[in-house]
Amino acid sequence: MxxxxxxxxxxxxxxxxxxTGGTNTKVQFYExxxxxxxxxxxxxxxxxxxxxxxxxYLGKLIKIWETASRLxxxxxxxxxxxxxxSNYLFVELAHPNEVFLASGEGVGLANINPLEAIAGKxxxxxISKDDRNPQPSDEDIQMADYVFYRTFDVGQRIILDKxxxxxAGIDVKFIFNQSGSLKPxxxxxxxxxxxxxxxxxxxxxxxxxxxLNSSENQIPEDDRQVEQKPVVAENGFNHKAEENSDVKASSxxxxxxxxxxxxxxxxxxxxxxxxxxDRSGDRTGLSLKIKANADSKLKxxxxxxxxxxxxxxxxxxxxSVKDTVELxxxxxxxxxxxxxxxxxxxxxxxxxxxxPCGTAKIPSKKLKIDDKFKKSTNCKxxxxxxxxxxxxxxxxxxxxxxxxxxxxxxxGELPWEESLQDAHEFGKLVLFQNLDxxxxxxxxxxxxxxxxxxxxxxxxVQQTAYSSPHFGINLSQDKLLLYSSQGKLQRMLLKNWxxxxxxxxxxxxxxxxxxxxxxxxxxxxxxxxxxxxxIPNPCFSRKQSMFAGHLIVDKLKSQRxxxxxxxxxxxxxxxxxxxxxxMEWFLMTERSNQFWKKLYEQQGKELKKLRxxxxxx
Amino acid sequence: MESGKQNEYAAFEEKVRxxxxxxxxxxxxxxxxxxxxxxxxxxxxxxxxxxxYLEPRNMPQCALVEMEKGxxxxxxxxxxxxxxxxMSGMPRPVRARAAVxxxxxxxxxxxxxxxxxxxxxxxxxxxxxxxxxxQLVKRHATExxxxxxxxxxxxxxxxxxxxx
Numbered sequence: 001m002x003x004x005x006x007x008x009x010x011x012x013x014x015x016x017x018x019x020t021g022g023t024n025t026k027v028q029f030y031e032x033x034x035x036x037x038x039x040x041x042x043x044x045x046x047x048x049x050x051x052x053x054x055x056x057y058l059g060k061l062i063k064i065w066e067t068a069s070r071l072x073x074x075x076x077x078x079x080x081x082x083x084x085x086s087n088y089l090f091v092e093l094a095h096p097n098e099v100f101l102a103s104g105e106g107v108g109l110a111n112i113n114p115l116e117a118i119a120g121k122x123x124x125x126x127i128s129k130d131d132r133n134p135q136p137s138d139e140d141i142q143m144a145d146y147v148f149y150r151t152f153d154v155g156q157r158i159i160l161d162k163x164x165x166x167x168a169g170i171d172v173k174f175i176f177n178q179s180g181s182l183k184p185x186x187x188x189x190x191x192x193x194x195x196x197x198x199x200x201x202x203x204x205x206x207x208x209x210x211x212l213n214s215s216e217n218q219i220p221e222d223d224r225q226v227e228q229k230p231v232v233a234e235n236g237f238n239h240k241a242e243e244n245s246d247v248k249a250s251s252x253x254x255x256x257x258x259x260x261x262x263x264x265x266x267x268x269x270x271x272x273x274x275x276x277x278d279r280s281g282d283r284t285g286l287s288l289k290i291k292a293n294a295d296s297k298l299k300x301x302x303x304x305x306x307x308x309x310x311x312x313x314x315x316x317x318x319x320s321v322k323d324t325v326e327l328x329x330x331x332x333x334x335x336x337x338x339x340x341x342x343x344x345x346x347x348x349x350x351x352x353x354x355x356p357c358g359t360a361k362i363p364s365k366k367l368k369i370d371d372k373f374k375k376s377t378n379c380k381x382x383x384x385x386x387x388x389x390x391x392x393x394x395x396x397x398x399x400x401x402x403x404x405x406x407x408x409x410x411x412g413e414l415p416w417e418e419s420l421q422d423a424h425e426f427g428k429l430v431l432f433q434n435l436d437x438x439x440x441x442x443x444x445x446x447x448x449x450x451x452x453x454x455x456x457x458x459x460x461v462q463q464t465a466y467s468s469p470h471f472g473i474n475l476s477q478d479k480l481l482l483y484s485s486q487g488k489l490q491r492m493l494l495k496n497w498x499x500x501x502x503x504x505x506x507x508x509x510x511x512x513x514x515x516x517x518x519x520x521x522x523x524x525x526x527x528x529x530x531x532x533x534x535i536p537n538p539c540f541s542r543k544q545s546m547f548a549g550h551l552i553v554d555k556l557k558s559q560r561x562x563x564x565x566x567x568x569x570x571x572x573x574x575x576x577x578x579x580x581x582x583m584e585w586f587l588m589t590e591r592s593n594q595f596w597k598k599l600y601e602q603q604g605k606e607l608k609k610l611r612x613x614x615x616x617x
Numbered sequence: 618m619e620s621g622k623q624n625e626y627a628a629f630e631e632k633v634r635x636x637x638x639x640x641x642x643x644x645x646x647x648x649x650x651x652x653x654x655x656x657x658x659x660x661x662x663x664x665x666x667x668x669x670y671l672e673p674r675n676m677p678q679c680a681l682v683e684m685e686k687g688x689x690x691x692x693x694x695x696x697x698x699x700x701x702x703x704m705s706g707m708p709r710p711v712r713a714r715a716a717v718x719x720x721x722x723x724x725x726x727x728x729x730x731x732x733x734x735x736x737x738x739x740x741x742x743x744x745x746x747x748x749x750x751x752q753l754v755k756r757h758a759t760e761x762x763x764x765x766x767x768x769x770x771x772x773x774x775x776x777x778x779x780x781x
Contacts, residue, residue: 581779582701582710588775589641589712592768599764603757610753613746 011036012115014066018042026068033064033072038121040064043174045146048076049119056119058099058146062110062170072115077168078102079124080152085159099124099146101175103160103167104153110168124148126177130163133176629718634687635662636716637694641709642678655682658696659689677709681716690715709776 013034021027032041040046042064047056059076066072079099102109125136128149141147151160151167167175639651648664655661662683684690694713696702701710 578703579701582703584775584779585709586701588771592771595764599760603760606753606757607750610746610750613749 012072015039015041018064021065027065029063029065031064033115035115035118040118040121043170043178045079045122045124046076047119047122048113048117050117058122058124059110060101060124060175062168062174064115073112074115074118075110075112077110077170078108079146079148085152085157094149095127095141095147097144097146098150099148100150100152100159101148101163101167102154103151103163104155106155108154122146126175128163128176130176132172134178136177629721632683633716633718633721635685635690636681636683636721637690638714638716639680639682640677640712640714642680642711643709644678646678646680651680651682654702655684655693658684658693660685681721 011034014030015032015034016030018029018031021029030042032039034040040061042061045058045060048059049056057076058079058081060079061074062077063075064073079101081099082093085100123143123145125140125144125147126133126149127136127141127147129135136144149161151163152158153160163172163175165172637655642651648666651664652661662685664683665681667679667681682693684693694715697711697713702713703710
């Protein structure tokens with residue numbers, strides 16, 4: 001499933017062996033391995049990267065082996081992001097970082113992948129209240145990349161709250177938190193020497209602490225030491241990450257007794273890091289750094305490494321850290337990880353479209369991506385301080401295709417009718433009017449993507465004889481989930497363009513805000529049409545009993561004759577009564593055609609008059 | 618990819634030419650009925666009903682019937698306009714027209730079309746104009762709705778007049 005190509009030689013080492021394969025004794029199973037500087041153990045949660053996809057997949061290693069032909073494989077049990085299953089269920093998230101473990105039987109439960117597809121470790125904490133699950137502390141939860149307590153049954157396609165004895169043949173005790181491993185990214189290479197590191201403290205914290213401890217001994221000699229500690233202690237250091245040489249910029253506090261304060265400081269920042277619900281290789285980058293730090297002790301000249309461990313202020317900094325990291329230490333960075341990292345934190349990248357891996361699938365002819373558009377491509381980023389999710393003004397954005405990798409389509413799309421009804425129930429339906437009728441549904445989806453950074457399914461309402469030729473209408477449903485879009489809303493709200501800022505109901509609020517947003521800020525489409533949005537009240541098909549125009553035959557009679565009578569479609573002849581009646585209908589339709597024509601002409605004129613007033617065309 | 622798209626669109630346009638738009642269909646009419654009805658004029662390739670999500674409930678159904686050849690479609694349209702054709706009941710005749718691209722739900726994108734959007738700030742001079750336009754559009758929509766209501770009322774009137 002996941003392709004591997006262009007792999008450079010990353011360090012790899014097998015760990016503990018487990019046994020050989022039954023049928024083919026040349027197959028060797030393992031319990032752990034080291035890859036690209038990280039230690040992985042069976043049942044660890046990892047990121048897997050697929051070429052061409054902007055976001056990595058989340059999975060749990062449930063089998064690790066090497067084949068006879070020396071190929072390394074892993075079997076991965078998947079975690080689903082809410083967006084991937086929102087087609088089937090309205091997902092009410094218990095936690096903003098909630099994911100769902102796959103369970104049941106069927107496609108999508110687990111896959112075998114080459115080991116090289118692993119892109120890093122991930123901290124997923126199980127928050128199930130099950131007795132069998134070691135309960136995580138609040139801090140654990142805060143620092144987790146993701147949490148889960150429910151599973152998604154891939155066969156039945158429902159969410160299950162209870163976890164049974166086995167999932168994918170794996171005993172649940174490996175699904176729940178492993179006792180003693182409630183620390184994320186447990187890196188085995190560390191010799192953690194302090195017992196003072198309470199369980200709740202992040203690995204990062206331990207790293208730093210161990211550093212500080214050892215630095216204690218080395219203070220007199222290395223003047224870099226002094227920098228390192230305050231780097232750790234200070235919250236303000238992070239903007240200096242980019243500068244390889246100069247870490248002194250942050251105020252220097254040579255006082256070692258700061259150690260105590262340092263640790264919590266570190267912890268909180270790492271907590272922030274964990275909280276940034278960014279599925280980028282952040283963790284990877286950091287854990288790599290941690291490892292590197294550990295190895296190089298404190299003598300490592302690039303003092304910003306420690307700095308970068310604690311850099312969590314904003315994504316930008318992180319990105320720059322990674323940049324420097326990549327530049328300095330890892331010239332042989334995996335091609336995949338490079339690309340994936342770049343895509344996530346796209347603040348710095350100017351041209352997403354020129355990504356070699358083509359993760360942003362933008363057709364080549366529409367390569368004009370200016371800064372404004374950059375923001376909209378990264379819909380997963382948390383609230384960014386420099387808020388420009390919505391840009392107004394002179395420059396019109398080009399509407400480009402939204403990335404096609406829509407994972408919610410894994411399990412096949414629900415038929416439109418059903419999902420329309422669901423969406424309406426949950427208030428996720430938006431009606432856009434005044435679109436150019438020539439647009440196709442796909443174009444509307446793109447427009448929504450560009451304007452709001454939200455994915456949706458859209459359908460242009462088909463025109464009938466009565467529809468206005470001037471504007472088309474379109475129904476679109478947004479796949480909006482509570483938490484992921486709240487971040488966006490935050491951004492929108494920051495700009496003070498919303499009148500009603502505070503109604504947060506399930507999903508309906510998003511839609512409402514959309515509408516209001518469009519009330520205040522208009523979206524123009526190419527032939528200068530402001531887009532009108534509203535929440536529609538669609539009526540779904542039901543068989544109506546009465547149809548004006550058809551004579552209803554008396555029931556008794558029809559029952560008798562039903563067996564013999566066959567209702568045929570026919571043209572009636574001029575010598576029947578039926579013909580006369582039909583003529584009346586003809587007359588009526590002609591009349592109505594006339595007034596429809598007049599009406600639309602009139603409307604067209606009015607529209608034209610107003611449109612002339614547009615200053616900028 | 619470009620030519621692929623254009624081909625796709627060209628094929629779609631061709632299909633549009635071959636399709637007949639039927640109106641005033643009774644809700645009891647099914648696909649097979651339509652098929653057999655129009656078979657006399659040529660080969661019917663497909664029948665698709667246009668779903669009605671937004672309009673009031675008692676609207677007659679509409680369908681798109683794709684014929685094998687454009688000529689057949691034309692014949693259908695002309696015959697049905699001349700002589701009243703009834704399906705599954707009488708006497709309200711079925712109306713036929715040439716189909717238009719916008720009637721198709723799953724139409725492909727038109728290649729070469731560039732859409733540009735931008736958000737307008739309240740301070741922008743165009744904002745006023747645009748909001749007026751929006752109001753106008755909304756008004757038009759309600760006008761249309763009113764017309765539809767009137768239309769259906771007169772249908773009912775004729776119906777009651779004719780029914781004995």
